[in-house]
Amino acid sequence: MDDGDRHRQSRLVTDDDGAFDAERAQEESLPIEDGEVIDTSELADHQCYVEGRGVYDERNRVNDLTGREWKYATKSVIDEGYPPDVQHDLRSEHGGQKPPRLCAELIGRFSKAGDTVLDPFAGVGGTLLGASFCEHEGTGLREAIGFERNERWVDLYEEVLERENEERRARGEPPLAEQELQCGDCADLIDGIEDDSVDLLLTDVPYWHMDELEQTRNEHETRESKLGAFDGDDEEEADTSANGDGSGTKAEWLEDMAAKFDRFADAVTPEGHVVVFIGDMYREQSYEFLSAELARAIESTAPLTLAANLVWYDPTKDLHVYGYPFSFVPSMVHQNVLVFRLEDE
Numbered sequence: 001m002d003d004g005d006r007h008r009q010s011r012l013v014t015d016d017d018g019a020f021d022a023e024r025a026q027e028e029s030l031p032i033e034d035g036e037v038i039d040t041s042e043l044a045d046h047q048c049y050v051e052g053r054g055v056y057d058e059r060n061r062v063n064d065l066t067g068r069e070w071k072y073a074t075k076s077v078i079d080e081g082y083p084p085d086v087q088h089d090l091r092s093e094h095g096g097q098k099p100p101r102l103c104a105e106l107i108g109r110f111s112k113a114g115d116t117v118l119d120p121f122a123g124v125g126g127t128l129l130g131a132s133f134c135e136h137e138g139t140g141l142r143e144a145i146g147f148e149r150n151e152r153w154v155d156l157y158e159e160v161l162e163r164e165n166e167e168r169r170a171r172g173e174p175p176l177a178e179q180e181l182q183c184g185d186c187a188d189l190i191d192g193i194e195d196d197s198v199d200l201l202l203t204d205v206p207y208w209h210m211d212e213l214e215q216t217r218n219e220h221e222t223r224e225s226k227l228g229a230f231d232g233d234d235e236e237e238a239d240t241s242a243n244g245d246g247s248g249t250k251a252e253w254l255e256d257m258a259a260k261f262d263r264f265a266d267a268v269t270p271e272g273h274v275v276v277f278i279g280d281m282y283r284e285q286s287y288e289f290l291s292a293e294l295a296r297a298i299e300s301t302a303p304l305t306l307a308a309n310l311v312w313y314d315p316t317k318d319l320h321v322y323g324y325p326f327s328f329v330p331s332m333v334h335q336n337v338l339v340f341r342l343e344d345e
């Protein structure tokens with residue numbers, strides 16, 4: 001494109017004041033990046049222009065994002081309240097479920113189309129559904145494998161997928177791909193995964209007293225999520241606690257998680273990522289900085305290095321008043337997302 005062409009393109013997309021209208025240019029799929037019309041003939045051999053998305057660098061080994069999308073994806077805060085969709089009522093029976101579209105967003109940041117994603121603590125399948133969303137609302141389908149030891153959640157994932165796909169078909173939309181959710185203990189099932197075969201491990205770890213909270217929730221048949229939140233009224237229930245193996249202190253839970261991630265790391269490709277949701281908690285009048293403690297425990301045991309702590313801030317979360325007017329107890333409206341990469345050998 002010579003200067004004349006560039007000028008003509010700019011003139012075509014001016015706003016009412018005659019200035020260059022980048023938004024309109026983007027809508028009309030002109031090659032623009034950061035508001036500038038790109039001279040595509042000047043792109044390097046490893047660069048190509050992706051219509052409406054910007055310049056993609058073919059050397060990108062992390063994801064399928066263009067430069068502009070990559071820049072946005074490095075934002076350390078994900079400021080998004082995801083709507084209660086994808087059979088939310090069914091999935092909320094779990095209580096610790098994650099929004100599938102948030103999982104899809106993270107999968108898009110840390111994997112490429114066709115990659116393999118593993119969730120060893122899959123619950124009702126937020127990660128698996130997210131991997132399937134990538135086919136229709138991202139850069140392409142990822143194959144996802146999940147492990148979940150509670151059969152109830154495995155059955156629920158299948159029901160969610162079936163109902164969601166019925167609704168999608170009725171709306172004329174293509175169905176979400178079914179992913180593989182294996183029922184059993186991740187400590188055993190991981191042996192069925194080949195070394196260096198997983199590009200992204202995305203998971204949401206069980207808390208050291210999670211089983212007990214789940215049980216309480218089920219008994220009370222309440223949909224209020226208490227997991228991972230600062231819930232003053234959790235304290236009594238949380239006292240005796242249960243980690244992945246049904247018992248234990250926080251130290252034991254950390255040790256158990258670190259050992260599990262050490263084993264999981266074998267399955268991850270050298271260029272892969274391990275991404276872990278973890279909320280901090282408030283117990284017995286003190287802040288449990290679980291995200292920091294878990295990161296340190298994993299780093300000191302597994303061959304993984306912490307690359308980032310992203311914060312998922314959910315602006316739709318209700319604020320609760322626990323300590324008023326005597327003591328400051330924060331209302332947790334965020335969760336941490338620890339991002340690890342494999343240590344260089």
Ligand SMILES: C[S@@+](CC[C@H](N)C(=O)[O-])C[C@H]1O[C@@H](n2cnc3c(N)ncnc32)[C@H](O)[C@@H]1O
Pocket residue numbers: 094096097098099120121122123124125126127147148149150153184185186187203204205206207244
């Ligand atoms: C925080 S939840 C995950 C929720 C999930 N992100 C979702 O969207 O539904 C953690 C899950 O790990 C499961 N779990 C705990 N220990 C496990 C183990 N050793 N093997 C497999 N699953 C386990 C629990 O039953 C629980 O459903």
